[in-house]
Amino acid sequence: MVCFFCALVAVAVCVGTELHWRSLGYEPGIIDSKLLWAEQRDQVDARDSRTPLVILGASRIEFSIDMDILEAVLPRYRPVMLAINGHYPLAVLRDLAEDEDFNGVVLCDIDARGLSAHYFDMQQPYVDYHRKQWTPSWRVHRRALDLWQSTAVIANPDFGLLPTLLRWSGGRANPWKSHIRFHRDRSADIDFQRVDTAAATQAFVDGFKRRLQSDPPPSPEQWLAGLAEVGNWVEQIKRRGGEVIFYDTPTSGKLREYADEAFPPSLYWERLSATIHAPALRYTEISALEDIPLADGSHLDFRNKSEYTHALVDALADRGWVQR
Amino acid sequence: MQFDSFTFLAFFALVLAGYNALRDWGARKWLLLVASYVFYSAWNPPFLLLLLGSTTLDWLVARRIDAAEDPRRRKLWVIATLLINLGVLGYFKYSQFLLDNFAAALASAGINYAPPAFDIVLPIGISFYTFHSLSYCIDIYRRRFKPTASWRDYALYVGFFPQLVAGPITRFTQMREQIETPRSTTSAGLGMGLALLILGLFEKIVLADSVFAPIANAYFDAPGTADSAAAWTGVLAFSGQIFCDFAGYSSCALGSALALGFVLPTNFRNPYAAVGFSDFWRRWHISLSSWLRDYLYISLGGNRGGEWRTLRNLMLTMLIGGLWHGAAWTFVIWGGLHGFYLVLERTVRAHLWPARWNNAVLRFAYAIITLLGVCTAWAWFRATDVSQGWQIMLSLFDLHAAATGIGQLGPSQLTVLVTFSLLVLVHALFRNSGPIPWFSRLPAPLLGLLLGLMTAMIVLSPGDNHAFIYFQF
Numbered sequence: 156m157v158c159f160f161c162a163l164v165a166v167a168v169c170v171g172t173e174l175h176w177r178s179l180g181y182e183p184g185i186i187d188s189k190l191l192w193a194e195q196r197d198q199v200d201a202r203d204s205r206t207p208l209v210i211l212g213a214s215r216i217e218f219s220i221d222m223d224i225l226e227a228v229l230p231r232y233r234p235v236m237l238a239i240n241g242h243y244p245l246a247v248l249r250d251l252a253e254d255e256d257f258n259g260v261v262l263c264d265i266d267a268r269g270l271s272a273h274y275f276d277m278q279q280p281y282v283d284y285h286r287k288q289w290t291p292s293w294r295v296h297r298r299a300l301d302l303w304q305s306t307a308v309i310a311n312p313d314f315g316l317l318p319t320l321l322r323w324s325g326g327r328a329n330p331w332k333s334h335i336r337f338h339r340d341r342s343a344d345i346d347f348q349r350v351d352t353a354a355a356t357q358a359f360v361d362g363f364k365r366r367l368q369s370d371p372p373p374s375p376e377q378w379l380a381g382l383a384e385v386g387n388w389v390e391q392i393k394r395r396g397g398e399v400i401f402y403d404t405p406t407s408g409k410l411r412e413y414a415d416e417a418f419p420p421s422l423y424w425e426r427l428s429a430t431i432h433a434p435a436l437r438y439t440e441i442s443a444l445e446d447i448p449l450a451d452g453s454h455l456d457f458r459n460k461s462e463y464t465h466a467l468v469d470a471l472a473d474r475g476w477v478q479r
Numbered sequence: 480m481q482f483d484s485f486t487f488l489a490f491f492a493l494v495l496a497g498y499n500a501l502r503d504w505g506a507r508k509w510l511l512l513v514a515s516y517v518f519y520s521a522w523n524p525p526f527l528l529l530l531l532g533s534t535t536l537d538w539l540v541a542r543r544i545d546a547a548e549d550p551r552r553r554k555l556w557v558i559a560t561l562l563i564n565l566g567v568l569g570y571f572k573y574s575q576f577l578l579d580n581f582a583a584a585l586a587s588a589g590i591n592y593a594p595p596a597f598d599i600v601l602p603i604g605i606s607f608y609t610f611h612s613l614s615y616c617i618d619i620y621r622r623r624f625k626p627t628a629s630w631r632d633y634a635l636y637v638g639f640f641p642q643l644v645a646g647p648i649t650r651f652t653q654m655r656e657q658i659e660t661p662r663s664t665t666s667a668g669l670g671m672g673l674a675l676l677i678l679g680l681f682e683k684i685v686l687a688d689s690v691f692a693p694i695a696n697a698y699f700d701a702p703g704t705a706d707s708a709a710a711w712t713g714v715l716a717f718s719g720q721i722f723c724d725f726a727g728y729s730s731c732a733l734g735s736a737l738a739l740g741f742v743l744p745t746n747f748r749n750p751y752a753a754v755g756f757s758d759f760w761r762r763w764h765i766s767l768s769s770w771l772r773d774y775l776y777i778s779l780g781g782n783r784g785g786e787w788r789t790l791r792n793l794m795l796t797m798l799i800g801g802l803w804h805g806a807a808w809t810f811v812i813w814g815g816l817h818g819f820y821l822v823l824e825r826t827v828r829a830h831l832w833p834a835r836w837n838n839a840v841l842r843f844a845y846a847i848i849t850l851l852g853v854c855t856a857w858a859w860f861r862a863t864d865v866s867q868g869w870q871i872m873l874s875l876f877d878l879h880a881a882a883t884g885i886g887q888l889g890p891s892q893l894t895v896l897v898t899f900s901l902l903v904l905v906h907a908l909f910r911n912s913g914p915i916p917w918f919s920r921l922p923a924p925l926l927g928l929l930l931g932l933m934t935a936m937i938v939l940s941p942g943d944n945h946a947f948i949y950f951q952f
Contacts, residue, residue: 167931169938315939
């Protein structure tokens with residue numbers, strides 16, 4: 156009797172809530188987290204005949220690479236997405252350098268600003284989580300959570316009981332219908348048809364300007380001095396037979412203007428390969444990449460991911476940095 | 480694995496099914512032991528070896544203690560097990576702390592010494608299973624009972640998964656009969672066990688993690704930027720969080736054990752309705768406070784030897800109890816503060832508190848004083864270091880700023896204050912009761928409705944899983 160009433164009430168409340176959110180047009184989706192990242196970090200060490208191709212960086216590469224296409228056109232490699240939205244990646248590069256078993260290829264999406272020593276530790280909390288808290292138990296939990304998040308809107312914390320009550324009591328609007336959709340492999344799609352791209356572009360440009368004001372660029376000499384440490388990490392990976400490819404992903408419009416003004420390529424990016432003995436690729440060197448539209452000046456629509464992935468692989472393969 | 484994970488739900492369902500599918504009691508116990516070790520290994524598999532080693536050693540030593548006739552030999556064996564157990568605990572938990580303080584002492588003498596960073600990973604639950612083992616060996620030494628001849632039974636007593644990593648710290652006398660007598664899942668036990676599991680998950684996921692933790696974390700991450708009202712809100716949020724987190728864990732432990740036919744001792748009895756600090760310690764983490772009383776306070780002499788010795792023993796017990804929680808001076812201060820409360824209370828009761836003062840108004844006032852004293856002490860428990868602790872104390876006692884700042888609290892902070900007040904009210908209403916008798920009295924549809932709503936709220940409170948706070952101890 157108790158079980159019956161308990162199940163009845165729980166199911167009725169949860170299903171009713173789920174239907175309410177769905178009636179408002181919300182959809183379930185995977186939510187990126189440290190657990191999901193840690194699950195992919197394990198993939199770096201997975202034992203198969205393929206070489207791990209680890210993708211580091213932030214949103215530009217995380218939302219641009221089609222992982223299925225990458226795996227299909229580079230069958231010798233096992234692509235792993237470790238880029239993290241909004242975080243420069245050098246802490247994870249350091250983690251891979253310290254991993255004695257790692258001898259794969261790293262494709263590191265980074266711009267001159269991200270190579271400033273100030274940003275080296277941005278992704279460190281993810282590394283710490285993987286090293287200190289990630290356990291077999293959480294691995295199983297995360298697998299089940301993937302399934303739950305793919306099935307139910309109410310698995311998203313934004314639709315949780317307390318956030319909803321606080322929104323209602325404060326007269327605030329329902330959650331934003333996200334235009335970003337994550338996959339289990341942590342790559343993601345942006346659907347720019349669902350957003351005001353002009354406003355998104357302006358927000359990006361304004362945010363970038365604000366960050367430049369609050370955190371002005373280091374002098375080229377300071378910047379170069381900080382790279383010595385990065386060079387050591389690259390050497391550690393190369394000594395084990397691995398490789399690191401630095402890749403400055405495309406930007407356009409005002410964002411590109413401001414970035415080039417703050418970090419003139421001749422003073423920053425172009426001096427990278429003189430300091431670090433690793434291949435470096437800038438989007439301006441590949442016309443096929445430059446031709447792909449960037450809806451907000453920084454990211455591409457998911458409909459262009461296939462074209463982008465092919466163009467990037469062509470560029471890497473043509474230079475002999477990866478083998479088809 | 481954590482109780483609030485999908486992994487545990489799958490694990491528990493499998494264990495429950497397997498346990499009831501087996502007929503032989505010995506086989507069932509082996510299943511529970513293997514399941515307990517799987518449960519433990521899900522965190523850090525290599526540390527299972529430490530648990531196995533510690534279990535086996537203490538089982539053997541206890542038999543030696545019992546077999547020895549010569550009192551000096553018995554004493555040697557018990558000292559040996561104390562040294563080994565506390566040595567292992569000390570290495571994992573306190574070596575860095577001791578080294579850092581040694582370096583600080585040298586620095587104050589003008590000698591520069593940089594201690595190596597050990598970066599030791601603390602085996603989960605080590606403080607708890609060490610206390611299980613110690614109580615067993617000390618009780619054998621005190622000839623309270625004969626040791627068990629079965630390694631499996633002893634290993635199950637130490638390693639039984641519901642209580643393995645964060646208690647309750649059971650005594651062998653509480654578990655022996657349950658382990659030696661065949662038992663199985665009953666419909667009443669399963670129903671009450673699942674009800675306790677739901678209550679525990681509600682306390683942990685809905686209250687501790689969703690309501691209290693965000694405000695507590697935000698405050699303790701940057702206490703310098705908050706005013707007095709925000710400081711009180713942060714401290715009360717942590718007070719709510721630590722109770723709901725730990726009592727939630729204990730409810731889950733009791734519930735999962737009950738579903739398997741085992742009864743674990745109650746670990747919390749509405750502590751925020753305590754009238755006085757000694758009353759608080761009879762209600763908070765009861766299995767630890769009774770352990771400290773029986774094996775530390777009494778070993779130090781207890782209340783034998785006069786008033787001053789009694790007060791000294793009280794203070795020492797609380798200081799060591801504080802240090803048991805973690806290798807930091809903030810925990811020592813927390814323990815010291817509680818020691819001070821207990822000493823003061825005992826002195827006032829003995830000399831200044833006439834019996835006729837024991838009326839309802841005074842009791843209510845003293846309950847409020849107790850609650851405020853306990854919550855203030857929690858600030859030290861949660862502070863990252865001593866300077867942060869002082870900073871918080873100064874904020875808390877700026878009462879003018881507290882009064883003016885209340886109007887500026889946001890909806891999340893107000894939610895914390897309302898929820899904490901409700902929590903205290905519930906403790907006061909059910910002061911001398913617990914969830915089991917209360918659940919038993921409710922009509923089935925009403926209990927079903929209540930548990931159904933709790934389950935729905937659990938499902939509707941997704942978010943980051945927070946490790947149970949007491950796992951770090």
